[in-house]
Amino acid sequence: MNQWDLFIESPQVTNHMKINIATKQFKLPNEDSYLLFREFMQILDNIILDAQTLQYKPRALIASVMYLILGKNYMEFSLEQILEEFPFTSNYLISNKIKFNLVFSSFLSFCFGYEIFELLPTIQYVALFFGLNIINNLPIAVKLNKENVLEVRIKFFFNRAIFFIFNKSHFEEFLAFQTHNKCNIENIKKRRKI
Numbered sequence: 001m002n003q004w005d006l007f008i009e010s011p012q013v014t015n016h017m018k019i020n021i022a023t024k025q026f027k028l029p030n031e032d033s034y035l036l037f038r039e040f041m042q043i044l045d046n047i048i049l050d051a052q053t054l055q056y057k058p059r060a061l062i063a064s065v066m067y068l069i070l071g072k073n074y075m076e077f078s079l080e081q082i083l084e085e086f087p088f089t090s091n092y093l094i095s096n097k098i099k100f101n102l103v104f105s106s107f108l109s110f111c112f113g114y115e116i117f118e119l120l121p122t123i124q125y126v127a128l129f130f131g132l133n134i135i136n137n138l139p140i141a142v143k144l145n146k147e148n149v150l151e152v153r154i155k156f157f158f159n160r161a162i163f164f165i166f167n168k169s170h171f172e173e174f175l176a177f178q179t180h181n182k183c184n185i186e187n188i189k190k191r192r193k194i
Contacts, residue, residue: 001026001040003111004066008103024073039134040069046129053125060122063112067104067123068130076100079130086127090120131190133183 005025026037043065047053053061068086071077076098077086085092092098093116105116 001037001066004070004107007107007111024070036069036073040065042134043069043126043129043132046132047126050129056122056125059112060114060119061126063108063114064119064122064126067116067119068126070104071098071100074100082127082130087124090117093117093120093123135183 005027008025024036025033026040027033044062047061047065068082071092072079072082077092081092093101095101101116108114108116108119
Protein backbone atom coordinates (compact mmCIF):
# COMPACT_ATOMS: atom_id res chain seq x y z
CA MET A 1 0.00 0.00 0.00
CA ASN A 2 2.88 2.36 0.77
CA GLN A 3 4.39 1.52 -2.63
CA TRP A 4 1.12 2.40 -4.40
CA ASP A 5 0.83 5.69 -2.53
CA LEU A 6 4.39 6.64 -3.51
CA PHE A 7 3.99 5.41 -7.09
CA ILE A 8 0.92 7.46 -7.90
CA GLU A 9 2.51 10.62 -6.57
CA SER A 10 5.40 10.34 -9.04
CA PRO A 11 5.35 12.98 -11.82
CA GLN A 12 5.41 10.52 -14.73
CA VAL A 13 2.20 8.90 -13.46
CA THR A 14 0.25 12.04 -12.72
CA ASN A 15 1.25 13.71 -15.99
CA HIS A 16 0.66 10.81 -18.38
CA MET A 17 -2.24 8.76 -17.07
CA LYS A 18 -5.76 9.66 -18.02
CA ILE A 19 -7.60 8.75 -14.83
CA ASN A 20 -7.76 10.74 -11.64
CA ILE A 21 -5.39 8.63 -9.58
CA ALA A 22 -4.40 11.20 -6.98
CA THR A 23 -7.50 10.58 -4.89
CA LYS A 24 -7.01 6.82 -4.37
CA GLN A 25 -4.35 6.26 -1.76
CA PHE A 26 -4.35 3.79 1.12
CA LYS A 27 -2.56 5.58 3.90
CA LEU A 28 -3.57 9.22 3.85
CA PRO A 29 -5.34 10.42 7.00
CA ASN A 30 -8.72 10.91 5.33
CA GLU A 31 -12.00 9.04 4.95
CA ASP A 32 -11.45 7.67 1.44
CA SER A 33 -8.04 6.25 2.30
CA TYR A 34 -9.36 4.75 5.52
CA LEU A 35 -12.16 2.96 3.64
CA LEU A 36 -9.71 1.62 1.04
CA PHE A 37 -7.37 0.40 3.76
CA ARG A 38 -10.18 -1.31 5.71
CA GLU A 39 -11.56 -3.02 2.60
CA PHE A 40 -8.10 -4.22 1.61
CA MET A 41 -7.30 -5.64 5.05
CA GLN A 42 -10.65 -7.35 5.56
CA ILE A 43 -10.59 -9.04 2.16
CA LEU A 44 -6.99 -10.12 2.68
CA ASP A 45 -7.86 -11.47 6.16
CA ASN A 46 -10.74 -13.41 4.59
CA ILE A 47 -8.53 -14.86 1.85
CA ILE A 48 -5.95 -16.05 4.38
CA LEU A 49 -8.60 -18.17 6.12
CA ASP A 50 -9.05 -20.35 3.04
CA ALA A 51 -6.57 -23.24 2.71
CA GLN A 52 -6.66 -22.97 -1.11
CA THR A 53 -4.82 -19.66 -0.73
CA LEU A 54 -1.59 -21.60 -0.15
CA GLN A 55 -1.51 -22.36 -3.90
CA TYR A 56 -0.83 -18.69 -4.69
CA LYS A 57 2.20 -16.50 -4.12
CA PRO A 58 1.64 -13.94 -1.32
CA ARG A 59 2.84 -11.03 -3.49
CA ALA A 60 0.45 -12.04 -6.28
CA LEU A 61 -2.43 -12.21 -3.77
CA ILE A 62 -1.66 -8.73 -2.48
CA ALA A 63 -1.31 -7.27 -5.97
CA SER A 64 -4.56 -8.94 -7.08
CA VAL A 65 -6.55 -7.62 -4.11
CA MET A 66 -5.10 -4.18 -4.76
CA TYR A 67 -6.00 -4.37 -8.48
CA LEU A 68 -9.62 -5.25 -7.76
CA ILE A 69 -10.14 -2.74 -4.94
CA LEU A 70 -8.56 0.15 -6.83
CA GLY A 71 -10.24 -0.71 -10.13
CA LYS A 72 -13.60 -0.84 -8.37
CA ASN A 73 -12.97 2.45 -6.59
CA TYR A 74 -11.91 4.13 -9.83
CA MET A 75 -15.22 2.85 -11.20
CA GLU A 76 -13.49 0.97 -14.01
CA PHE A 77 -15.53 -2.09 -13.05
CA SER A 78 -18.29 -2.82 -10.56
CA LEU A 79 -18.58 -5.16 -7.61
CA GLU A 80 -21.10 -7.20 -9.61
CA GLN A 81 -18.57 -7.62 -12.42
CA ILE A 82 -15.90 -8.69 -9.94
CA LEU A 83 -18.19 -11.31 -8.42
CA GLU A 84 -19.92 -12.57 -11.56
CA GLU A 85 -17.47 -12.12 -14.45
CA PHE A 86 -13.90 -11.89 -13.16
CA PRO A 87 -13.63 -15.49 -11.83
CA PHE A 88 -14.47 -16.87 -15.29
CA THR A 89 -12.95 -14.55 -17.89
CA SER A 90 -9.87 -12.49 -18.71
CA ASN A 91 -11.66 -9.83 -20.79
CA TYR A 92 -11.10 -7.13 -18.17
CA LEU A 93 -7.32 -7.52 -18.45
CA ILE A 94 -7.24 -7.14 -22.23
CA SER A 95 -9.87 -4.42 -22.52
CA ASN A 96 -8.61 -1.12 -23.93
CA LYS A 97 -11.59 0.59 -22.30
CA ILE A 98 -10.15 0.06 -18.82
CA LYS A 99 -7.65 2.91 -18.50
CA PHE A 100 -6.73 1.75 -15.01
CA ASN A 101 -4.95 -1.29 -16.51
CA LEU A 102 -2.26 1.00 -17.94
CA VAL A 103 -1.61 2.60 -14.56
CA PHE A 104 -1.67 -0.67 -12.65
CA SER A 105 0.55 -2.42 -15.22
CA SER A 106 3.20 0.26 -14.70
CA PHE A 107 2.88 -0.10 -10.93
CA LEU A 108 3.14 -3.90 -11.10
CA SER A 109 6.29 -3.95 -13.17
CA PHE A 110 7.88 -1.14 -11.14
CA CYS A 111 7.09 -2.47 -7.62
CA PHE A 112 6.41 -6.19 -8.01
CA GLY A 113 8.23 -7.22 -11.18
CA TYR A 114 5.03 -8.74 -12.59
CA GLU A 115 3.19 -8.29 -15.85
CA ILE A 116 -0.54 -7.81 -15.37
CA PHE A 117 -1.38 -11.01 -17.30
CA GLU A 118 0.65 -13.05 -14.81
CA LEU A 119 -1.94 -12.13 -12.17
CA LEU A 120 -4.89 -13.62 -14.07
CA PRO A 121 -5.28 -16.87 -12.06
CA THR A 122 -4.78 -15.02 -8.78
CA ILE A 123 -7.23 -12.25 -9.69
CA GLN A 124 -9.79 -14.88 -10.65
CA TYR A 125 -9.33 -16.59 -7.28
CA VAL A 126 -9.33 -13.37 -5.24
CA ALA A 127 -12.50 -12.11 -6.97
CA LEU A 128 -14.44 -14.87 -5.23
CA PHE A 129 -13.88 -13.16 -1.87
CA PHE A 130 -15.33 -9.79 -2.78
CA GLY A 131 -18.81 -10.75 -1.55
CA LEU A 132 -17.67 -10.09 2.02
CA ASN A 133 -19.63 -7.44 3.91
CA ILE A 134 -17.01 -4.86 4.84
CA ILE A 135 -17.32 -3.35 8.33
CA ASN A 136 -15.90 0.02 9.28
CA ASN A 137 -16.50 0.14 13.02
CA LEU A 138 -14.20 2.06 15.28
CA PRO A 139 -11.41 -0.18 16.65
CA ILE A 140 -11.79 -1.17 20.31
CA ALA A 141 -8.33 0.23 21.11
CA VAL A 142 -9.56 3.70 20.13
CA LYS A 143 -12.79 3.35 22.13
CA LEU A 144 -10.72 2.57 25.23
CA ASN A 145 -8.32 5.49 24.69
CA LYS A 146 -10.58 8.38 23.68
CA GLU A 147 -8.38 11.10 25.18
CA ASN A 148 -5.73 10.49 22.50
CA VAL A 149 -8.19 10.91 19.65
CA LEU A 150 -7.89 14.40 18.22
CA GLU A 151 -10.86 14.30 15.90
CA VAL A 152 -13.69 11.84 15.47
CA ARG A 153 -16.21 12.29 12.72
CA ILE A 154 -19.30 10.26 12.03
CA LYS A 155 -20.46 9.66 8.50
CA PHE A 156 -23.44 7.61 7.46
CA PHE A 157 -23.19 4.95 4.77
CA PHE A 158 -26.20 2.79 4.04
CA ASN A 159 -27.89 3.93 7.27
CA ARG A 160 -24.89 2.83 9.35
CA ALA A 161 -22.68 5.16 11.31
CA ILE A 162 -19.01 4.93 10.45
CA PHE A 163 -16.42 6.60 12.64
CA PHE A 164 -13.29 8.20 11.32
CA ILE A 165 -10.28 9.22 13.34
CA PHE A 166 -7.88 11.78 12.00
CA ASN A 167 -4.64 12.41 13.76
CA LYS A 168 -1.97 12.75 11.10
CA SER A 169 0.93 12.00 13.40
CA HIS A 170 -0.66 8.77 14.68
CA PHE A 171 -2.67 7.63 11.66
CA GLU A 172 -0.28 4.78 10.79
CA GLU A 173 -0.55 3.50 14.36
CA PHE A 174 -4.33 3.84 14.24
CA LEU A 175 -4.44 1.67 11.12
CA ALA A 176 -2.67 -1.11 13.02
CA PHE A 177 -5.62 -1.44 15.41
CA GLN A 178 -8.53 -2.66 13.34
CA THR A 179 -11.70 -4.51 14.22
CA HIS A 180 -12.18 -8.14 13.32
CA ASN A 181 -14.83 -8.86 10.70
CA LYS A 182 -17.15 -11.54 12.09
CA CYS A 183 -18.42 -12.23 8.56
CA ASN A 184 -15.10 -13.83 7.54
CA ILE A 185 -15.87 -17.39 8.65
CA GLU A 186 -19.42 -17.31 7.28
CA ASN A 187 -18.12 -16.01 3.96
CA ILE A 188 -15.63 -18.90 3.73
CA LYS A 189 -18.37 -21.46 4.56
CA LYS A 190 -20.68 -19.93 1.95
CA ARG A 191 -17.91 -19.93 -0.67
CA ARG A 192 -17.09 -23.57 0.07
CA LYS A 193 -20.73 -24.60 -0.54
CA ILE A 194 -20.69 -23.05 -4.03
